[in-house]
Amino acid sequence: xxxxxxxxxxxxxxxxxxxxxxxxxxxxxxxxxxxxxxxxxxxxxxxxxxxxxxxxxxxxxxxxxxxxxxxxxxxxxxxxxxxxxxxxxxxxxxxxxxxxxxxxxxxxxxxxxxxxxxxxxxxxxxx
Numbered sequence: 341x342x343x344x345x346x347x348x349x350x351x352x353x354x355x356x357x358x359x360x361x362x363x364x365x366x367x368x369x370x371x372x373x374x375x376x377x378x379x380x381x382x383x384x385x386x387x388x389x390x391x392x393x394x395x396x397x398x399x400x401x402x403x404x405x406x407x408x409x410x411x412x413x414x415x416x417x418x419x420x421x422x423x424x425x426x427x428x429x430x431x432x433x434x435x436x437x438x439x440x441x442x443x444x445x446x447x448x449x450x451x452x453x454x455x456x457x458x459x460x461x462x463x464x465x466x467x
Contacts, residue, residue: 347419347420347429347433350424350425350426350429351425351426351429351430351433351458352426352430353426353427353430357426357427357430358427358430358459358460359459360427361427361430361431361434361459362456362459364392364395364431364434364435365434365438365452365455365456365459366452367395368434368435368438368439368442368451368452368455369438369448369449369451369452369455370448371383371386371399371438371442372438372441372442372446372447372448372450372451372452373447373448374386375402375442375445376445376446376447376448380402380403380405380442380443381403383399383402383403383442384403386399387399387400387403392431392435394415394418394431394432394435395435395439397414397415397418398411398415398435398436398439399439401414402439402442402443408440408443408444411439411440411443412436412440415432415435415436415439415440416436418432419432419433419436430458433458434455434458434459437454437455437458438451438454438455441454441455
């Protein structure tokens with residue numbers, strides 16, 4: 341989980357920007373459910389519908405059976421060395437957290453809990 345305060349500060353964004361990421365959190369939950377019920381290789385069937393390049397990269401790494409620490413290193417490198425700020429950076433942080441939890445075999449509910457925490461300004465009733 342994100343513990344870098346400087347990175348967290350760069351990812352700060354408005355309530356509206358956070359609310360716009362709710363569908364992403366729900367998508368990660370849904371992908372987690374597919375992986376939990378049918379296995380990680382079942383995610384390959386979901387790749388065609390994924391538009392976000394960062395999410396697609398992470399799913400492809402998981403499907404290719406990349407070691408978890410290597411998936412984390414690759415995603416972290418993109419997060420730390422690309423010039424993302426605000427909503428875009430927060431989106432990548434949420435994707436990273438969700439993918440690592442999916443790869444670890446967490447259930448959909450835990451994935452939802454652990455990704456929506458980054459959307460602290462979003463009203464609880466949205467979920």
